Amino acid sequence: MSQNRDAASAAPQVGPWVIDTRELGNRAGSSRSFTRSAPAPAGFGLDMIGVPEGDPVRLDVLAENVVEGVLISGTATAEFTGECARCLDKFSEEIEIELRELFAYPDSTTDATTDEDEVSRVVDELIDLEPAVRDAMLLTMPTSPVCSEDCQGLCTGCGVKWAELDPEHTHETMDPRWAALRERFGGNEEEN
Structure with a gap:
């Protein structure tokens, strides 16, 4: 009984941001689509704009098994809220980003020839999409958001x-x- 409990607690925790690569199979070329909603973590934005903590981020991605790792491509969509840099009014707008990220397998050539922060990694057969989605959204969000282009x-x-x-x-x-x-x-x- 305690062995079953220990095995269950040692199993990786898969949440809405995490893809288990074991679902893809072990051969290059296999793929699987994932559509899910994940809650935005704290700090998912800039000073004047961001996705409120807990609000849904819709993920629609394809995970493709390639020789060096898993290629993730697709979109992430969320509703961000902000404060207009011109009039200081609150506003909200939908943001959609294109995602294309290689997650390198441990001990692959890509893993061995790149710095740790250059390429994302598959860790314990899991892929955490949250950092890649957050980074792509932050680069897309305006640093001086406006409620409308004609705001005076x-x-x-x-x-x-x-x-x-x-x-x-x-x-x-x-x-x-x-x-x-x-x-x-x-x-x-x-x-x-």
């Missing part, structure tokens, strides 16, 4: 959204060189 942002004088202000909205600005005279003699530039 905020008025630098009062901080109100330009979209909510009258077209004639202005703020009186005085040439700083005349400010001292105005303080001394009062009135405005036109009066003096």
Whole structure:
């Protein structure tokens, strides 16, 4: 009984981000499609934009057994939320990335001839898609997200959204060189 429990606890844990390569078979050319939804982990984004933790990331990938490892190709789709860099309003948008990543087998030529961070690896016959999907999504997300391309942002004088202000909205600005005279003699530039 305890041997069965030990064997079960030693078995690899397969979650929605993980593909078990044993499902592909051991010969080059075999393949299998995977369609699943995986929860976004914490930190799945940039400062002003990202996929909220726990929100679904839809994976639609093909795993192909090749000589050096497993080639993963397909798409990942998620809904990201962000804060507009111009007007600071919250917004959300769908993002879809193309994924094409080789996961090298241990002791393969690719494994032996590449640095650890150059190529992803098959570890204990498992492939973890989360780092590859996260990296591809981060490279696709805008570093200065906007709610719309025609967003005018905020008025630098009062901080109100330009979209909510009258077209004639202005703020009186005085040439700083005349400010001292105005303080001394009062009135405005036109009066003096």
